[in-house]
Amino acid sequence: MSKQPAIIIPEGCSKVLLHACCAPCSSAIVEWLLAHRIEPVIYYYNPNIHPFEEYEIRKNESKRHAESLGIQWIDDDWRHEQWLRAVEGLEHEPERGRRCEACFYHRLFHTARKAQELDIPFFATTLASSRWKNLDQINAAGLRAAEMVNRYPADSAVHEPVTFWAQNWRKDGLQERRNELLKEYRFYNQQYCGCEFSHREVTL
Ligand code: SF4
Numbered sequence: 102m103s104k105q106p107a108i109i110i111p112e113g114c115s116k117v118l119l120h121a122c123c124a125p126c127s128s129a130i131v132e133w134l135l136a137h138r139i140e141p142v143i144y145y146y147n148p149n150i151h152p153f154e155e156y157e158i159r160k161n162e163s164k165r166h167a168e169s170l171g172i173q174w175i176d177d178d179w180r181h182e183q184w185l186r187a188v189e190g191l192e193h194e195p196e197r198g199r200r201c202e203a204c205f206y207h208r209l210f211h212t213a214r215k216a217q218e219l220d221i222p223f224f225a226t227t228l229a230s231s232r233w234k235n236l237d238q239i240n241a242a243g244l245r246a247a248e249m250v251n252r253y254p255a256d257s258a259v260h261e262p263v264t265f266w267a268q269n270w271r272k273d274g275l276q277e278r279r280n281e282l283l284k285e286y287r288f289y290n291q292q293y294c295g296c297e298f299s300h301r302e303v304t305l
Pocket of ligand 1: 149150196197200201202204205294295296298299
């Protein structure tokens with residue numbers, strides 16, 4: 102009996118809007134997608150990152166990575182005030198708690214909206230490659246985001262439904278490949294998750 106592959110390509114998927122949290126987490130996933138003839142379009146939307154200087158460093162690394170491969174890279178704004186409102190009341194939650202759930206949902210809701218706007222039927226996130234994050238929280242956020250934008254489109258145009266590609270992107274050797282690519286590209290290696298609250302936990 103043949104072994105089931107750990108990464109399952111959704112039926113009909115030849116292009117995906119890939120929410121990139123950072124260049125290191127994107128690298129092995131992008132390589133895998135290209136090797137499997139799936140066109141990735143990178144969407145950089147991470148208004149959670151604080152301070153702005155840190156955001157700029159991570160964003161520019163993601164851009165450098167996409168440019169080195171000649172793939173499309175979409176930048177969205179650093180709407181940190183809007184992100185703070187999305188996690189309001191959850192500032193003192195620990196990592197992997199309810200603040201992170203709200204943070205994932207905020208970023209994936211905007212990714213789903215962008216996929217709908219661009220008529221890209223599938224979206225995924227590199228957040229699901231990090232061993233520091235809760236995969237169930239990420240998948241729940243992505244599925245809810247798809248449901249919300251399909252139910253309440255941003256405009257009156259007719260759109261195909263968008264689907265969240267729920268996937269553990271550490272499988273099939275991608276975790277090891279990520280570590281190799283981190284060194285090959287000499288990516289900036291961040292020391293905390295992103296927001297001021299996670300930064301505080303590290304610096305305490
Ligand atoms: S710790 Fe990371 S995932 Fe959690 S809220 Fe902060 S930036 Fe978002």
